[in-house]
Amino acid sequence: MTKRHYLSFLSAAFLIMATYISGNAVGFFIKPITAELGFTRSAFSIYLSLSTLTGVFVLPFIGQFLPKFGAKKLLIVGGTWVSLGFVWLAFATQLWQFYAGGIFLGLFMMPITMFLAILLINNWFESKKGLMMGLLNASGGLAGAVVAIYMPMFLDNFGWRNGYLLIAGLFALLTIPNALFLLVEHPESIGLRAYGNNTVAYEDGLGSTPEQSISYTEAKKTKQFYILFAGIFLSAFGGGLMQHLPALFSGIGFTAGEVGTLFSLVMAGMIIANILVGAVNDKIDSTITILVVSACMIVSLFLLATTSSFLSLAILMFVLAFGIGGPSVLTPLVVNEVFGPRDYFRIWSILGMAPSIGMSISGPLWGAVYDVTGSYQLGMYAMISLTVIYGACYIFALKSGPLKKNREESGM
Template sequence: MAEETNKCAAATEKGAQKKGGFHYAHLIVLSCIVITCLPCALVLSCAGIFFTPVSDFFGVPKASFTLYFSILNLAMMATLPIGGKLMATKDARLVLSVSTILCGLGMFGMASCQEIWQFYLVGIVLGVGVAPLIYLAVPTLINAWCVKRVGFYVGLCMAFTGIGGVIFNTVGTSIIQSGAEGWRQAYFIFGIIILVGTLPFTLFVVRSKPSDKGLLPYGADEKDAEKDEAASAGASGAAQQGVMAADAMHMPAFWAIVAFCGVITLNQTVYQFLSSYALSFSETLPEIAAASGVIASSAMLGQAIGKVFLGSVSDRSVRLGAICGIVAGVAGVLLMWAFPAILVLLLAGAFLFGVVYAMTTVETPLLVRSVFGSRDYSNIYSRVSMVGSLMSAVAAVFWSLVIDSAGGYGLMFALSIVCMVVCLALALFALAHKPEAQKE
């Protein structure tokens, strides 16, 4: 105990020296940005640019090739509980570096496939590799390293899945169009970018927790600057405050967040059909159909800005963050549904829908932290995320069936609004049913 106290006191001294200046937590944030911008964006956000060229090269329906992406999501779902346990008990450098290597090797594997079934096997490798990176790395590291501006930093880091997508979709498309097998070169180059760009950070910069560097979390020294030992003990206690996963799973709030994660992921997938919605007006509103790509980009911009916005709002109130996200999403859907002929309103609607899209990777982890604390965070969040990953594997098929039904896009938008209202109710229920230990 004396040794622990000395460690905390030393951490307090070092933390105090960092007040108002550079803190190692900023390098952790940078590492998280690299993780989301490179492996996460290249594996997930850029997957779509390969669907047509690879399908055409092998002469198969797109569904035959894109099945690998569903397998990837199922592999993520199966990996998350193990990943959560590893992030909680092992060195984050090891877990995230192995995950990065799997993503890089997976890209090399995609470049080398000679039969469609081989893509399915590689999809498993990519799913196992990317799961800890997209679901666990950012919330777990930011949660451990920061006691202030947690929401802002989570939102900022997750925004780079979209920013990376914008950058590398353009780069990848250019490489793909360079030749008949340009898609192979694109996959190979993406693999190199993942390994060369990410491993230096996961190996040499990332640390699991501030005490690994003899520091307090960012912002902890500002709470009680005049009482070093008290601040140290308080920060130490805060880091351990919360509920264990085994106990959380017996609480209604846990299942409310699980349902929230599943439904918000289902709703997020509507984004994939916004371009198709615009193209459905080819006969009646050709100028709207011609802007289908711009509409998708508007939603992606809304997603990137929305992540930072919702994170910042949630630093003040997670409840308010959830309300803002859902209100933006409902307003966006109503604009797109009611005014398809007015391009500026259609773009505004797509942008606002991007904000609710951002809730999937920002509001979900912040809900878990707010309701269950930090004590067993990675194990709880990994279990919640399993449902989101499973939903990702089936959501596109669900919305395709809805669109092909008699209700068409109108029914899709109506169900989207229902999904968002349900999500808000679930979020508010979870926040209202925090365990007693988590109520101030």
Template sequence: MSLATADPYVQDGPYAWFRLAISILLSTLGGAGMWAVVIVLPAVQQDFGIDRAGASLPYTATMIGFAAGNYLLGRFVDRYGIVLPVIASAFSLSAGFALAALAPNIWMFTLLQGVLIGLGTSATFGPLVADISHWFVKRRGLAVACAACGNYFAGVLWPSFIQWSLTTTDWRGAYLQIAVICLVTMIPLALILRRPPPETAFSGAAGSGGAGHRSVRLSPSALQWLLVLAGLACCVAMSMPQVHIVAYCVDLGYGVAPGADMIALMTGAGVVSRLATGFLADRIGGVRTLLIGSVLQCAALFLYIPFNGLTSLYLVSLIFGLSQGGIVPSYAVIVREYLPAREAGQRVGLVIMATILGMALGGWLSGLIYDMTGSYQAAFLNGIAWNLLNMTIAVFILMRGRRQDGTVAA
């Protein structure tokens, strides 16, 4: 077939890459729901006259809504496509931010964060990742990783925008501005994604695309729940530095600013990690990529224990970011390699939900262990133990794998 008559809408074709770019934009815009509440937390605390624990409730509610939405909307995407969920996300985020800006008390603010903003944000993560996976075969790992980077890009865009906005208005004014931005940008972008995936995306019982098909000597349900447990375990481990590094730096006498810089360093390194593991997954598969990332994350957690100097903490945080960034997208790749393509939305969403709950559980567990021991050393060891569970599951799935010809994978 000549270039002039080649179909641009095939998997891995020009439209697929254009669609990926739109998906990254949507993920970056929709990610406002995760980052805005973190930035305005001190202002919200002062406005409502509450303590820090009370001011933290909206973030917890947002993460719960975000976790549930990844699964619930993933099921919807499998049946009706991605456009309606993203349009609903735009309305939900816009209404959520606008109403939250008018909230008279912390309880109404928390409810709006969890229901409208949390659920609205979820449509632009797991469901978008699942949708874009249908448009790629040879570069599926890279495409999934790129789509997942939108969440990190949101962590760069929205905090900067909100900090700028707070120089001219209060947090309520900033929320109203976000409400308008989400509504006027996300709906036109969502309509660009109206074309359904090519029928070849759904050929075969498991991962689509023929050459990318893999099988495992486990039932689909058993593999799904192993991935859920693995996702929960890896993110319990992942949460220790991400949630507590600022407090850890304060305990060591370095103050808040270095801890905040370390979070930014982790996030930036996480983008690099996601892109690199996307390339890797296309070559060696999702399970091996997951195992490599998990081993490296475990090693980074070990490094936090003996090295607590300021320079060494910056270096270890960089290593940690480079290790953990690609772990979550690896689950989406594994789902698409081993499980039915027509169920990708709900299955990816379920694992993503487990990873988010793992972050919430891990952050709480680390705080509890710190309260019990007066030190973060045991909390790092707790993270390492959960990380070892994740590695064990990855090794087990790898050992149960088959090649396409039915022979056991090495």
């Protein structure tokens, strides 16, 4: 592995850090903003949904037109755009202004963070892809853990408006210099290959062969494509819960410091969980990994709904980290395993919409559960059932996918 491979991973890691900082920090804004401006939590959460839904509609176009414009230009424009969006939110006073800000952010936030980061890992790593994907998400977890420690204190001391300005500055710092000095989209453009790629290049330069990959057109004709989409969609509901964890802990009666500690523990747990999930997935069958991740989610949801002990919750946060963080590592790997790398980015530009849709719907739903019942408990019990369903969707796609059939027919 060359120095350039490490630098490309670092470039992707900075993008994931920007995602985690901007995405997870917003959970700490829910209580102070709704309390000061008089919004309900479900109504306020819609601005987060508008952001992700806008990204959903933009993502397929990014998958098709990225080769024309290039990742560098996209990241420079998008980094500037999103940073200005957070500045807008810092001065918002009306609900519609938050909604407009959410749409503004959504146009570029997801395409220049998660999408580009996954693109870089797939372009630069053929071997150890699971480990690198796990390390990628772990870097985001590290950034999220730091934010969880300091953001509550920052908001208490300087207010939520300055909090948005802080996020704007951090987002700009992690994206614009990255595009100018660090990001290289394709290893072939500088005379290198993806790490572990020792085969003859095929169409897309990923070293695949026709028997090892499914075209975008073929993928859309399979039932596995749509079942996997449904599974990915449901798996994102855990991310919706993540947005409400600070409010949930605060509602139990914990201090701002205790809330920050619990949230930082789940983020720190994700650092460990993401690395282990990716590394284990490289060594054993993906089905087993999915079963373990689903079991962690089910157990943690049940205990989260039935305990209010700080010590118990502190321990539980590490289990929850596997349940929430696991799908973010596994999903891109499973998509590659089911359909192959040939048209991966076009396929991912569609399947990658699923977690965004799930997140956009689940955030307000978790808020609505609280608004109606005064607790998040009912939502946790419902999420247990959804976890069983999405785990079954992943396993079905892996066990009956077209790529596996092609390999079995060719004797591979």
